[in-house]
Amino acid sequence: MAKPLIQLALDSLDFDQTISLAGQAAPYVDIFEIGTPCIKHNGINIVKELRERFPDKLLLVDLKTMDAGEYEAAPFYAAGADICTVLGVSGHATISGVIKAANKYNAEAQIDLINVPDKLECAREAANSGAHIIGVHTGLDAQAAGQTPFADLQDIAELGLNVRISVAGGINQSTVQQVVKAGADIIVVGAAIYGAASPADAARMIRMLADGKSTHRRMIIDKISSILAATNEAYNLKLTDMLDNASRIFVSGAGRSGLVCKFFAMRLMHSGYDVSVVGEIVTPSIKRGDLLIIISGSGETEQLIAFTKKAREVGANILLITTKADSTIGDMADAVFQIGRPDLYGKVVGMPMGTTFELSTLSFLEALISHVIHDKGIAEEVMRTRHANLE
Numbered sequence: 216m217a218k219p220l221i222q223l224a225l226d227s228l229d230f231d232q233t234i235s236l237a238g239q240a241a242p243y244v245d246i247f248e249i250g251t252p253c254i255k256h257n258g259i260n261i262v263k264e265l266r267e268r269f270p271d272k273l274l275l276v277d278l279k280t281m282d283a284g285e286y287e288a289a290p291f292y293a294a295g296a297d298i299c300t301v302l303g304v305s306g307h308a309t310i311s312g313v314i315k316a317a318n319k320y321n322a323e324a325q326i327d328l329i330n331v332p333d334k335l336e337c338a339r340e341a342a343n344s345g346a347h348i349i350g351v352h353t354g355l356d357a358q359a360a361g362q363t364p365f366a367d368l369q370d371i372a373e374l375g376l377n378v379r380i381s382v383a384g385g386i387n388q389s390t391v392q393q394v395v396k397a398g399a400d401i402i403v404v405g406a407a408i409y410g411a412a413s414p415a416d417a418a419r420m421i422r423m424l425a426d427g428k429s430t431h432r433r434m435i436i437d438k439i440s441s442i443l444a445a446t447n448e449a450y451n452l453k454l455t456d457m458l459d460n461a462s463r464i465f466v467s468g469a470g471r472s473g474l475v476c477k478f479f480a481m482r483l484m485h486s487g488y489d490v491s492v493v494g495e496i497v498t499p500s501i502k503r504g505d506l507l508i509i510i511s512g513s514g515e516t517e518q519l520i521a522f523t524k525k526a527r528e529v530g531a532n533i534l535l536i537t538t539k540a541d542s543t544i545g546d547m548a549d550a551v552f553q554i555g556r557p558d559l560y561g562k563v564v565g566m567p568m569g570t571t572f573e574l575s576t577l578s579f580l581e582a583l584i585s586h587v588i589h590d591k592g593i594a595e596e597v598m599r600t601r602h603a604n605l606e
Contacts, residue, residue, distance in 0.1 A: 284312025514542025
């Protein structure tokens with residue numbers, strides 16, 4: 216089976232932003248889709264611009280033609296489009312018109328099954344009429360209602376039609392391999408690329424997954440990279456300032472986040488700070504002027520809420536490192552550092568139960584220590600003298 220093509224949906228109304236996004240993703244995608252909002256707003260000029268800049272890419276113009284098929288599609292084929300779309304609900308005459316225009320320009324016509332009541336029958340008729348691509352498409356509004364294209368994709372693939380099958384509808388890194396296995400020839404990806412902190416990295420990962428070349432090691436590295444890229448760069452300076460202005464530092468977290476706290480506490484000690492891990496039998500009482508750093512993805516862990524309340528009562532400063540801006544602990548904290556964005560913490564294959572946050576936070580804090588020791592000129596030899604020698 217041939218490897219599926221990756222199609223990037225370019226939906227922005229902004230001309231320059233569209234061209235920029237295409238440039239970032241170009242090494243990893245095969246088809247640029249000029250989305251319906253984009254083509255309506257920018258017109259045929261954006262087709263010409265993309266054709267000139269990316270002569271080796273296929274261009275799909277998502278006209279969603281509903282009437283006057285040949286008349287509407289022909290100018291876009293002439294401007295350089297390789298594929299134009301026509302709605303399956305438009306009727307036989309309109310579909311045939313777009314197919315005719317496509318054949319004239321040695322191009323392809325795609326029949327979009329969005330909102331078609333009998334998708335299987337429409338697909339059969341379109342294939343018999345000479346359509347080149349059948350588009351299984353769950354629109355944005357349907358996605359918002361929880362619908363996916365996967366069942367329709369499987370049904371269309373089982374027909375065995377002599378056409379390529381394109382699938383669109385909320386496809387991301389977690390679902391792209393499912394789509395490949397279901398028989399898609401063209402995989403349409405939109406927000407999973409253009410909404411990513413690094414569209415190029417996201418496109419590269421989609422490409423690797425679709426080609427079966429991704430490894431779990433690579434997936435983890437790419438996910439952590441995307442989280443850190445979406446984390447405020449100013450946190451380094453702000454946290455360094457909080458550490459330097461604190462009389463003493465206390466760190467706390469639960470479960471695996473607690474282990475990250477211990478990693479961080481050790482490096483703070485190596486860097487010359489007076490630091491304690493909450494819960495150790497030698498940890499002193501916290502007082503005004505001290506800093507409590509809480510690591511909690513949810514910001515809702517009961518034990519950590521209790522620690523935060525106590526620190527607040529005595530007048531200590533509180534920093535929460537978390538995945539979201541608002542939480543019970545966050546409401547009591549003096550500062551909240553949000554690692555990444557909430558939308559980046561969806562299901563990640565091979566990174567269950569908080570792994571994304573824990574590893575990203577560990578990397579963030581290791582980078583913070585790197586900043587501290589370089590900013591203060593702390594030599595590694597000095598750090599070694601502070602390392603435990605009773606072990």
